[in-house]
Amino acid sequence: MFPLRHFLCCVLLFSVGTLVSALSITDLFEISFDEDVAGNCEAEGAGRFARYIKEGISLAMAGIDFVNAATDSSDELHVQAKRLGTEWFRNPDSDDYESILIYYEKVLDWLQNNGPNDDGDNPLKPYLFCGDSWALRKSLQDPLFGTDGKPVRDNNGDVVLIGDNSDMLNAQSEQAKATRQAVYPYWSERLSGYVWAPAFGPLPTDGYCAQPKAYGFCFTPSSQPLIGHSWISLCDYSFTDLVLGQPKCNVVEKNDFRENVAPEGAGNINDVTPESATFFHELFHLLYGAAETIPPDTPDRKEVYGTWQILGQEPLEGATNGEKMESYQALANPETYTQVAVAFYYTKTLPLADGRRQEFYTGFCTVQDDV
Structure with a gap:
């Protein structure tokens, strides 16, 4: 935790060393830390939200790096990023990747520079x-x-x-x-x-x-x-106290999977998803409009949160005919962007002791030898 005043000016270092600027939570939102005000965040503390901004910037940058790596065959993480995109966004094409990139860039720009919300139509501070x-x-x-x-x-x-x-x-x-x-x-x-x-x-x-x-x-x-x-x-x-990059995922070998079933004890992406991920997720709704960031045609007209539903391994909530998530739905689902950003953050910034890169194969933390 860091006091809010440390972030008011502000400059932050992304984990791979890129210098980025950030605003404070009071620059971005109307928020109260007065315990007598309804809906206040006094118990959570200003330092928690300063960390949310820092981690939100890191996740948005990880999302941008994911797209760049997936679309550049010369990138050292191209294979890992391509597999990630294929699993979570169902083999996106170049237009899809361009759309994904814009989503992440918009979140990053807003955290660094502020601006209107609700698809650019609302200039009022949220x-x-x-x-x-x-x-x-x-x-x-x-x-x-x-x-x-x-x-x-x-x-x-x-x-x-x-x-x-x-x-x-x-x-x-x-x-x-x-x-x-x-x-x-x-x-x-x-x-x-x-x-x-x-x-x-x-x-x-x-x-x-x-x-x-x-x-x-x-x-x-x-x-x-x-x-x-x-x-x-x-x-x-949502306040789990999990900090981005701190929990270690219990990594297993991809070759230890049997018919896509993870071996016992395999860690999964939910084990390492930081508490700031909820804040990051809601930013997609805030910036693009709450009504425009619900994946179309879901049986219950709701967004999809479950990891294995997002990955298309389980039927969607409310499905009567076993409907599973499709690419066009994943592209409009904020939790897809959130979990992909977390996954690539771990792949890019937290290599294993032996130098290999960890991935999230079918949602489980793995390493693969075919790269």
Whole structure:
């Protein structure tokens, strides 16, 4: 951990020695470390987010290096990068690699230089929340609050209910159609507005983080235009204390696999994925738009998180006919980019003691002798 002040100016060294600049978390986000403010990150600390920025830059650069190596046959890691691309992005062509490169470059540029979000349409600084206490679920029978946080009144001075407002009802209809489930208005004093989302638990205080194994989420105005600001919220489950590059993966020989089944004790990419990966993942939603970074045609209209689902080894969540992830879906799935960046970071920057390069064959940490 490093104090936030060390990163305010700032210059960072990527692990392979490239000099890069970085902004502070308060340059990039509206974030509070005041324990009395809903959705504050006081318990997590400013130093944690300074590390997230540093690691986010490293992951974005690893992603860029992956594309460069995969598309350059003279690169010393060309074979490893090509195998990685074939597995995770399903044998991408040159146009696909160009698109992948742009995704990583956009994240890197934003972390270093800031700029608009939501596919370039939103110049407002986004919010970064910890937990979900910044929003409270309401009903259609509750009073409608204005941006000043006070109840809205009609021409007769009577309080307007949420269910009486056409804009709110239209937003409810659109979101219900998009999610294929009932949605409810969540009031946020921090955002001075409402978000429509499913009920995440029986209590009005239950938000997204009340779900089992919820890591984080992002909304942008292009998907819900009732609020001007975009935002990311990180759940307690995401704070694992794993630092990029520190955990060692239990490496096995590729030749020890039998019919693509890993030998007992093989480490996998989830063992070494840093806690900052959730933050990195949400940046793709933030910068490209939450609605535009959901892979198309998934059975439950949701993004794909599971490593072996991303790799196409297991059916997608909600699949009725055994549907598995295809290339065009992987190219629109933020977690694909996140795990590939982690994998190539380990391949490029953390060689083994004998000089060989570790890889992630079918998600497991391996070395291969055919290079």
